[in-house]
Amino acid sequence: MTWEEVIFYVIAAVTVLAGAGVVFSRSIIHAALFLILALLSVAGIFVLMAADFLAIVQVLVYGGAVTILILFSMMLTRVRDLPTAPDGPQKPFAFVAAVVFTVSSIAAIVSTEWRGESTENISVVPFEDIGTALFTSWAVPFEIASLVLMAALVGAIVLARGEEGE
Amino acid sequence: MIPINNFLILSTILFSLGMYGVLARRSAVLILMSVELMLQAVSINFIAFAVYLFPEAFTGIIFAVFVITIAAAEVGLALAIVLRLFRNKGTANVDEADIMRW
Numbered sequence: 001m002t003w004e005e006v007i008f009y010v011i012a013a014v015t016v017l018a019g020a021g022v023v024f025s026r027s028i029i030h031a032a033l034f035l036i037l038a039l040l041s042v043a044g045i046f047v048l049m050a051a052d053f054l055a056i057v058q059v060l061v062y063g064g065a066v067t068i069l070i071l072f073s074m075m076l077t078r079v080r081d082l083p084t085a086p087d088g089p090q091k092p093f094a095f096v097a098a099v100v101f102t103v104s105s106i107a108a109i110v111s112t113e114w115r116g117e118s119t120e121n122i123s124v125v126p127f128e129d130i131g132t133a134l135f136t137s138w139a140v141p142f143e144i145a146s147l148v149l150m151a152a153l154v155g156a157i158v159l160a161r162g163e164e165g166e
Numbered sequence: 167m168i169p170i171n172n173f174l175i176l177s178t179i180l181f182s183l184g185m186y187g188v189l190a191r192r193s194a195v196l197i198l199m200s201v202e203l204m205l206q207a208v209s210i211n212f213i214a215f216a217v218y219l220f221p222e223a224f225t226g227i228i229f230a231v232f233v234i235t236i237a238a239a240e241v242g243l244a245l246a247i248v249l250r251l252f253r254n255k256g257t258a259n260v261d262e263a264d265i266m267r268w
Contacts, residue, residue: 008168012176019180019203023187028196035199042180042206049173051213054230058209061234066202066241073195073245077252088261094189098182109174114218125217125224130231138228145235152239159246162253 008048015041028074036067050124173214181207192259194248198241205237 018041021034039062046055134142180203187200209230216226252258 005168008172012172015176016179016183019183022196022199022203023183023191028193031196031199035202038180038203039206042210045173045176045210046213048168049210049213049217051217051227051230054209054213054227054234057231057234061238062202065238069241069245070195070199073248076249077195077258088190088192091190094186097189098186101185102178102182105178106175109171109178114170123221125227130224130227133224133228134231141232145232149235149239152243156242156246159243160249162250 004048008045011041011044011048015045032067032070032074035070036063039063039067052124053127053130170214170218173210177207177210177214180204180210192261194244194251194258194260197260198244198248202237202241205233209233 015038018034018038022031022038025031025034040059043055043058043063046052046058184200184202184204184207187203188197191197191200212226212230212233214226216224216230220226248258251263255263257263
């Protein structure tokens with residue numbers, strides 16, 4: 001077992017445990033803190049796949065913005081008054097669905113012959129290449145994504161502010 | 167060299183955890199957090215396929231960038247809706263928001 005694999009298994013274990021913490025923990029605050037851990041360790045997974053740019057974006061956008069938003073919304077919805085969130089009645093069905101999905105797709109993954117598996121060393125995609133691709137062959141989706149962000153921004157402000165004179 | 171199967175199985179487990187969370191949780195904020203987990207699993211899959219199967223054309227990496235962008239927009243909007251729900255009904259549980267209008 002190489003060092004790379006050891007690092008992978010450690011980070012993967014942290015990711016899975018933190019993910020389990022998000023969905024199984026009784027307290028909403030604990031779930032949010034586990035979510036931060038899970039997102040940051042996914043950034044580590046990105047580094048192992050030589051996707052450095054995405055790891056940086058992940059830490060900036062998820063570790064920073066998304067987590068802050070979620071914590072703020074918890075403050076505003078007063079979770080302190082109801083710190084534990086009981087789960088719904090469909091819990092056993094959810095468990096069965098998740099287990100069935102896991103087993104079937106792991107079986108599918110293991111039984112497939114991936115043709116790229118023999119790649120000896122993957123190289124880091126240069127940041128310049130990603131930028132060039134984004135602004136040339138992916139320019140239209142890029143612009144649409146900025147429109148989506150704009151619409152989401154305006155929509156969030158309108159929704160959260162409420163009607164006049166309320 | 168880590169085989170691609172490891173990444174795919176990790177992302178499957180992460181996706182199932184998120185799926186369980188979406189189906190079993192009642193609080194809208196917790197459901198949103200589970201959706202984030204599922205999106206992370208999707209990003210891992212995209213990047214794994216991009217770097218292992220098509221290293222010359224990094225389409226998967228571009229897709230992961232868009233996934234992160236859309237996820238950011240989605241979190242902002244969804245939390246605004248949760249806030250609105252809480253202000254109108256005094257709860258953020260999805261099973262208590264069961265009428266379409268009032």
